[in-house]
Amino acid sequence: MVSKTADVVVITGASSGIGRATAHEFAERGVRLVLAARDPEGLDAVVAECTERGCNAVAKITDVSDETQVQALVDRAVAQFGRIDVWVGAASVYAFGSVEQLPREVFRQLVETNFFGQVYGVRAVLPHMRRVGSGTIILIGSVYSKTTAPYVSAYVASKFATFGFAQSLMHELRRTGISLCMVLPATIDTPIHQHAANATGQVVKPIPPIASPLRVARAIVRLSNRPQPVTVVGSVQGSLIWLQQLAPGTYSRVITAMWHWLGLRGGSVPMSPGTVFEPDPASNQLTGGWRSPLARAGFALGAVAAVALAVGRRRRA
Template identity: 55%
Template sequence: MKPGKPGAPGAVVVITGASSGIGRATAHAFAKDGARLILAARSTETLQEVAAECAEHGAQVITVPTDVSQESEVENLMRAAVEAFGHIDVCVANASVYSYGTFETTPPQVFRRIIETNLFGPVHTARAVLPYFRAQGQGTLIMIGSVYSKITSPYVSPYVTSKFGLLGFTEVLRQELRTAKDIHICMVLPATIDTPIYQHAANYTGHLVHPLPPVVSPHRVAKAILRIAKRPRPVSVVGQIQGTLIPIHSLFPRLYDRCINPVMNVLALRQGVIAPSNGTVFTPDPLSNQTTGNWRTTRTRRLATASAIFTIWSLARRRRP
């Protein structure tokens, strides 16, 4: 079967991390657009739920339980996609895990697992899918990074490390494939998105955690991914307010460093004492896999306003002699 145009109706799309959040919303978006889907995640049970949701929109769907940190499983995923549909038009490398805690309180095995999933997962994905793209002469690989690919904050060192590394890897791939005009390497940088990743996060802070406001709908990210599949572009940021932190981080690094700690301490760490937890870093939790994390409440919107005011006040205060 000949490959179709990436993003066109009937396109064959592989999505990793499809069980919740951005991946689940992206599966819905491509299903509504008429794509044929290969959905991958660690949870077999949840994948079947997502497949049923996509089938309701008329999509052809297969599921392939996959741990992207294992290269052989990613190879099997791509092989299954080609065996089912003959080719791959679009591959969305989305799977991620998360943790909160200082570098020193984050267990070494958790740090390593986050790097293996968030960075080596996309590396394994690229290594597995590019031979098919080369043979076809076309294809679009979309890496899901983060604004944390370009900015930093305390308490999320392994996640930031993985996303910074993913940005560099993606840029190198794009440079090396520059002469392959119909093979596109793209990256999406979401800001804080309303997904269960925060409930799923490992936590070694001793406090309840909360995503930094403002919180953006995962459907906005899914629309951006669908748009890029149809009209590839190198990098796209989703979440304008937090996106403005990228130039601030770059142009005023010392000022940024002085302000980000109080912002995280006030807005990300909440009252309440909780025991250390590995979250879903090593094992999925099918019962909590949803498209959203229900963070976009009236209270959260108020916190977004408070966050903006607090940040402006902090910046003004830090600039005083």
Template identity: 50%
Template sequence: MTRNQDRVAVVIGASSGIGRASALRFARHSYRIVLASRDAGTLEVVARETRRLGSPTLIVPTDISDETQVQGLVDAAVSEFGRIDAWVCAASVFAYGRFEDVPADVFRKIIDTNLIGVISSVRAVLPVFRAQGRGGLILVGSVFSKVAAPYTSGYIASKHGLLGFAEALRPELPRGISLSLILPTTIDTPIYQHGANFTGKEVHALPPAVAPERVARAIVRSARRPRRQVVVGQTQRLTIPLQILFPTLFARLTQPALLAIALRKGPVADSDGNVFAPTPESNGISGGWRRRRRIRLASAGLVAASLLAILRVVGARTR
């Protein structure tokens, strides 16, 4: 069995949010680490943190939507450390807006990054895993891999696609190669402040926001003990059975909920955010959403109202 200090984790999307938190978590578990993202400057900062924790660290600036760069990442990791044990795809970009208001190139870049790029990266690393006879794929999807909501069609299409890809690929993998799909709910990262926005309103995270470190723990656990799917976040995971059991009611509730909580104030100028290029201010771990008590209280009211509406529907059906 490979000791932790001999294991190598490649983290794509390591400059911010879930990816950055995961890199630090792997370092605390004594992995050797390869950091990848589009922002070389921020990767240097993260590398100082992982090295301070005692982990040998390699930086490979990579745009996951560029197949040549992704292959270069695989080659660099193997050249430096001789193996890859965990391949973590945590890079994602995001856009809020009506489908017809989101420019086609923004929509396409979301699909290229969140879905096609991840698929290409899996294709690039699988030969290494097969040669080793072992390895772990850890793909970060979303609760939106299983439910849908308006104003985020590109993101939701990409995450639904990732779920389908993972479920189709897993039976094809030989013994020793695992695939874990992580499904976070709303996570307290900067993606909401710095994603693309074509709504004319300020974007707020749908509460309750979960600490990115919780997702990082799930990712590192999956590297050590693979699991098929892991949902992170207790409250919003209820949306999965709600949409299955009450699809029409769920669809009716999501639009007013988003308009009341996630899309407020304005006017705000349209922006493609960090979809095409990283922004330094978007590269922290936290987005500060867990400190916003008023939003959490609004969430409790929304959940209560939703449950009341569902109970009324169920009651009407049984009468």
């Protein structure tokens, strides 16, 4: 058990990536889990994995962009276990494409999931936490909650909005006994890139360095015991937050070069909505397979080349 006050944990986005890893970490500590995602097959698999680790876990199919479904998730958790001690908002979708390229409906649905899904969760769970005067809400943002990049404007906008929402809510929760935490992961080895909508016309790959989802999951478990307002997971990319603030011109050159050298890999790829509207059960896994030794070596060489290119352009300017 994590702690007496972290006995009932609800996790959205639990069928893959960070959400799945977090479910495993909590399960090993004997908590009671309510796991939510859109994919019933993936949820059943995670429930089985958590049960094998010795915890009581139940599933609730939930699309967090639907406020009615989020409220039903909270009602199920309270009916099943009597309370909610920790809420982990890990559901998220991704999309690549310039502002002109990305279809309007994809942009809107991404924001509905990544931002409004977090708002719906908070609004549904807060009355129960206020009733008992305790609880911890952990929202998963991104380093893109504090930085920017080309070709991911919809995702960045959703994560900035979530960060601002959380910061405002923290003021409202002072002296209530309820803690609100934001986790800002860097690039994590999850299937989110395989799941992403893609309107670039090119093959898209993650920007290194790429961290394990277990690092994020363990940070989330720690926060359930010792809440902190903001936790960044991934120190290298986390440092880009300060670079953008202190030297925005240099940051723009570096991040643009990294995307052109590492993120967009050429090819001819048709427009795909990815999992923005519907889940893909076949690809719902713990990791995305981006941390193999060969992949990591290639990413590292590409990152060095991108930074060198950006610095060289600055010197010639």
